[in-house]
Amino acid sequence: MKNVILYYSRTGKTRFLAEKLQQELGGDLVEIRDLKKRKGPFGFLRGVRDAHLGLNTEVAPSGFDISKYELIILGTPVWASSPTPALNTFLQTCNLMNKKVILFVTSRGAGYRQAIDILKGKVEAKGGKVVGVGSVKTWLRGKKYLFRAGIELAKLWKTV
Numbered sequence: 001m002k003n004v005i006l007y008y009s010r011t012g013k014t015r016f017l018a019e020k021l022q023q024e025l026g027g028d029l030v031e032i033r034d035l036k037k038r039k040g041p042f043g044f045l046r047g048v049r050d051a052h053l054g055l056n057t058e059v060a061p062s063g064f065d066i067s068k069y070e071l072i073i074l075g076t077p078v079w080a081s082s083p084t085p086a087l088n089t090f091l092q093t094c095n096l097m098n099k100k101v102i103l104f105v106t107s108r109g110a111g112y113r114q115a116i117d118i119l120k121g122k123v124e125a126k127g128g129k130v131v132g133v134g135s136v137k138t139w140l141r142g143k144k145y146l147f148r149a150g151i152e153l154a155k156l157w158k159t160v
């Protein structure tokens with residue numbers, strides 16, 4: 001089955017996990033970059049506000065074509081108990097009709113259920129079917145932990 005892992009990452013944790021998942025599951029890996037400044041204290045605060053309000057942002061690549069993939073794996077950090085603006089933009093512009101979708105989030109451990117529920121709603125509104133969900137806590141956890149989490153999640157999703 002042809003799959004793609006699309007992810008947004010501000011500080012690298014979701015990227016690390018996405019890369020590990022690709023090693024385990026194969027397929028293509030695409031980083032969705034947010035073209036708004038998200039660094040520094042103001043970038044952080046704008047991120048909290050934009051995510052809380054469910055806003056979109058400008059992303060690159062924009063309009064990534066997912067038509068050739070059967071399974072779409074989407075990863076995002078949790079911001080303000082919500083998905084990131086970059087994922088909001090992707091989910092607004094893509095067509096997921098008849099696609100299987102796996103969602104994974106990274107967070108400090110708060111609000112991830114709400115973020116996953118919001119993501120699920122957006123995927124279903126676009127005609128996609130959520131066939132797997134994963135949540136990884138990153139607070140005070142290093143790469144070894146993320147590495148193992150990637151292996152464990154991939155085991156669950158190999159048969160999807």
Ligand SMILES: Cc1cc2nc3c(=O)[nH]c(=O)nc-3n(C[C@H](O)[C@H](O)[C@H](O)COP(=O)(O)O)c2cc1C
Binds near residue numbers: 012045077081082112
């Ligand atoms: C703007 C912003 C808001 C955040 N909000 C939450 C939150 O509501 N709950 C939580 O557990 N972690 C929150 N975090 C922490 C990130 O979700 C967590 O550090 C994540 O693993 C970072 O992923 P990344 O390195 O791929 O950017 C927030 C981080 C940022 C930058």
